[in-house]
Amino acid sequence: GAVVSQHPSRVICKSGTSVKIECRSLDFQATTMFWYRQFPKKSLMLMATSNEGSKATYEQGVEKDKFLINHASLTLSTLTVTSAHPEDSSFYICSARDASGGYEQYFGPGTRLTVT
Amino acid sequence: GESVGLHLPTLSVQEGDNSIINCAYSNSASDYFIWYKQESGKGPQFIIDIRSNMDKRQGQRVTVLLNKTVKHLSLQIAATQPGDSAVYFCAEIRAPGTGFQKLVFGTGTRLLVSP
Secondary structure (H helix, E strand, O other), rough: OOOOEEOOOOOEEEOOOOEEEEEEEEOOOEEEEEEEEEOOOOOEEEEEEEEEEOOEEEEOOOOOOEEEEEEEEEEEEEEEEEOOOOOOEEEEEEEEEEEOOOOEEOOOOOOEEOOO | OOOOOOOEEEEEOOOOOEEEEEEEOOOOOOOEEEEEEOOOOOEEEEEEEEOOOOEEEOOOOEEEEOOOOOEEEEEOOOOOOHOEEEEEEEEEEEEEOOOOOOOOOOOOOOEEEEO
């Protein structure tokens, strides 16, 4: 149980285009999902907290107009990287917290974004 | 500022040895900690957690120790196996139980297990 998926697992896009990454909780409902970014050989950095049906809460320094987050249902949150640039290339990981309670976050497998 | 960090960036051990991975934290108000394992190209995998009202917790082949006096956390892996090779992160839950909870990750330690 408690499986989180991400799609796509890898994506390559050209500068200036937008890319959407999906995060799904497969066997539980998640009122809260989190988006992280991870650079090579570095730790995970929280980008934003996404609550179902409301606006995401972004961490300091994260541009909300650049990284659009939508959490339209209890099992799906999306992260859209708009007008991507090479410096947006990174490993993006989502996590989800079960709506039934608890504080544990279940992590997705990550999405490798490469902007050329 | 507040941070969660690790003392050793890389730890190399022989198969069968016991491994100890350390973590220091600075937020004395934190009362919940988690250890994660991350293999290359994958998301973090939960290993074990501990609340601040405990100083030790054991799982299968893993033990987490918490020393609140010096704000130190460690993960002990018994009889380390090649499959344990990964990066290990400690993480701290900020403001647990208040509805505003977020994980703050440490810098990570790479564990290399040689056969």
